[in-house]
Amino acid sequence: MRIVLDGMGGDNAPAEIVKGAVEAAALTDHEIILVGKEEEIKNELEKCRYEGDRISIVHADDVITMDDSPVKAIRRKTESSLVKALNLVKNGDGDILISGGNTGALVVGSRMILGRIDGIDRPVLASIYPCLGGDPALLVDAGASSEAKANNLLEYGLMGSIYVEKVWGFENPRVGLVNIGTEESKGTSVTKDAHQKLKEAPLNFVGNIEGRDVPFGLCEVLVCDGFVGNIILKLTEGLAKNILKLVVSKLMSNLKTKLAALMLKPQLMELKKEFDYEEYGGAPILGVNGPVIKIHGSSTAAAVKNAIIKGIPYAEENVVDIIRKSMLDLEEIIEKGEEE
Amino acid sequence: MRIVLDGMGGDNAPAEIVKGAVEAAALTDHEIILVGKEEEIKNELEKCRYEGDRISIVHADDVITMDDSPVKAIRRKTESSLVKALNLVKNGDGDILISGGNTGALVVGSRMILGRIDGIDRPVLASIYPCLGGDPALLVDAGASSEAKANNLLEYGLMGSIYVEKVWGFENPRVGLVNIGTEESKGTSVTKDAHQKLKEAPLNFVGNIEGRDVPFGLCEVLVCDGFVGNIILKLTEGLAKNILKLVVSKLMSNLKTKLAALMLKPQLMELKKEFDYEEYGGAPILGVNGPVIKIHGSSTAAAVKNAIIKGIPYAEENVVDIIRKSMLDLEEIIEKGEEE
Numbered sequence: 001m002r003i004v005l006d007g008m009g010g011d012n013a014p015a016e017i018v019k020g021a022v023e024a025a026a027l028t029d030h031e032i033i034l035v036g037k038e039e040e041i042k043n044e045l046e047k048c049r050y051e052g053d054r055i056s057i058v059h060a061d062d063v064i065t066m067d068d069s070p071v072k073a074i075r076r077k078t079e080s081s082l083v084k085a086l087n088l089v090k091n092g093d094g095d096i097l098i099s100g101g102n103t104g105a106l107v108v109g110s111r112m113i114l115g116r117i118d119g120i121d122r123p124v125l126a127s128i129y130p131c132l133g134g135d136p137a138l139l140v141d142a143g144a145s146s147e148a149k150a151n152n153l154l155e156y157g158l159m160g161s162i163y164v165e166k167v168w169g170f171e172n173p174r175v176g177l178v179n180i181g182t183e184e185s186k187g188t189s190v191t192k193d194a195h196q197k198l199k200e201a202p203l204n205f206v207g208n209i210e211g212r213d214v215p216f217g218l219c220e221v222l223v224c225d226g227f228v229g230n231i232i233l234k235l236t237e238g239l240a241k242n243i244l245k246l247v248v249s250k251l252m253s254n255l256k257t258k259l260a261a262l263m264l265k266p267q268l269m270e271l272k273k274e275f276d277y278e279e280y281g282g283a284p285i286l287g288v289n290g291p292v293i294k295i296h297g298s299s300t301a302a303a304v305k306n307a308i309i310k311g312i313p314y315a316e317e318n319v320v321d322i323i324r325k326s327m328l329d330l331e332e333i334i335e336k337g338e339e340e
Numbered sequence: 341m342r343i344v345l346d347g348m349g350g351d352n353a354p355a356e357i358v359k360g361a362v363e364a365a366a367l368t369d370h371e372i373i374l375v376g377k378e379e380e381i382k383n384e385l386e387k388c389r390y391e392g393d394r395i396s397i398v399h400a401d402d403v404i405t406m407d408d409s410p411v412k413a414i415r416r417k418t419e420s421s422l423v424k425a426l427n428l429v430k431n432g433d434g435d436i437l438i439s440g441g442n443t444g445a446l447v448v449g450s451r452m453i454l455g456r457i458d459g460i461d462r463p464v465l466a467s468i469y470p471c472l473g474g475d476p477a478l479l480v481d482a483g484a485s486s487e488a489k490a491n492n493l494l495e496y497g498l499m500g501s502i503y504v505e506k507v508w509g510f511e512n513p514r515v516g517l518v519n520i521g522t523e524e525s526k527g528t529s530v531t532k533d534a535h536q537k538l539k540e541a542p543l544n545f546v547g548n549i550e551g552r553d554v555p556f557g558l559c560e561v562l563v564c565d566g567f568v569g570n571i572i573l574k575l576t577e578g579l580a581k582n583i584l585k586l587v588v589s590k591l592m593s594n595l596k597t598k599l600a601a602l603m604l605k606p607q608l609m610e611l612k613k614e615f616d617y618e619e620y621g622g623a624p625i626l627g628v629n630g631p632v633i634k635i636h637g638s639s640t641a642a643a644v645k646n647a648i649i650k651g652i653p654y655a656e657e658n659v660v661d662i663i664r665k666s667m668l669d670l671e672e673i674i675e676k677g678e679e680e
Contacts, residue, residue: 132582146520146528147529180486187486188486188487191486211570211571211573211574211575211577211578214571214578215575215579215582227528227531228567228571231520231551231568231571231572233551235555235576236551238551238552238553238556239472239555239580239583240583243579243580244583247587247608250607250608250610250611251604251607261604264604267593270590271586
């Protein structure tokens, strides 16, 4: 298998990307292709003293920056590392793409260059949601499209379920719909309709999940539109970071508690890990004709390595083909239902 | 002024409601009218040894329960404490209503019995959002309607701004629109449109607020639809409670840290207060022809007392009239804009 890395994507590119690739190469037999400015990447590889033959470079002259407008950038920057990397996957010269670059460009580029899987109306960006004291959940949509129709939410549930089963290895994952009440009758016209569709779909639907239950691992797949998904992810991030900060500042507020707090420091640091997304790997784009994984723009080498290792099953387990087949099955089910 | 209390609304009614009324009566010269089963309320008043003459009872035979369907209950249970209490305000025999009963019935009843303020398309339930380490914000809509048009969001901003200024006493409160990015171009078609309308409205609009910034007091009024508002409130509640629980369990995990944690217990308990909604009073319903305040169904006497005392300015400062006038002004502004 050939893993394609966007060597220029992210704040710490290419240094951390290359380091992560070298670390991953020690853990897997797959080939790694770094796409980007050859000289810079070579330099970084030399710094890492990499002497193996499983990392190669494909030169790309241009870079899509964080400020670039996604659609324009994909159309015009044909020599960019991202466009070249996507084309490697499209043409069968790479089996999976991992990038820490401009999220919008990665989503749009995946749609435009790899194309949608037949039957999928809207490819989507999923994200790992760190549940408290347990396994994470896959949140779909994490912000690829702010609006969604009921059918889109159904697609999100189906694709998320397949991904979590094949890539995370959870059997028969539970799928929940983020909503404002547990009753079927609650929500907008879209969530009410989606509830019915998910209930009838061939997946393990556990019903509506309220905001207060989102962090508590009631299901492995959380389905919502991109607006709500974005708010959930960012609110959780903001609250977690700052509640822990508040705890520390309260504890450090006087000498007596300061001493006690210093004793507790290792435990408090451990808590931070509960919210560390990087341990679980990157965020998949689902519904396009090829496995694509987004990593955080500020990813360290360790996060890059994790994303590579944890992402491998996305390609190896043929998740894209399974999604394609499940869409055909779904069409049959719907047609059969209409005939009856 | 006459403050009307739904004596039968909530899990702890009438006991805690009556106790709260007695506590409030010691702090204010206003009259308090308790609406509900006369015998039960009298009993509770006797238990409190209340001997003043500023608390009176209006008998109501029936009660709207938490399981009642809102519209049906308001139409059919005409002898319920809630319907009788709303009619007191409608007929000028009461100046403000405070209830801990069925939220849906309170919102629907307020719309049906008091009626919408002219120019308001959709009355709304606002809620107090506890910002970390600072003043709270008013979140509008907290779940009265799951969907909203851009004009509704504009109304929410205007009413929220007036309420926070007059009832909380914050001059020129900052109004923010909950959205998935800070740029004007971000969001759904509704939030994009609402952004422009809020920008042009006579209020202190500070732009879009992202999920991660919601808890940090960047504005005093947070505008969003009821779906997003419900998710934000419940997710915050769930996360805050459980992050603190996680902190305590981590700290208690071994003997050494257990001793240190016990020393820190008072500080940890103080943290809980940061998320205590009750201190700030109840949640106003905005946009109806009379001041109505919702308190939590599980409110204690202290929360009832707080809601009464903090709610007084909603009636005393003529907030309803000010909203009515601002709607007329807004119409003029819009008409003038269209003529130009």
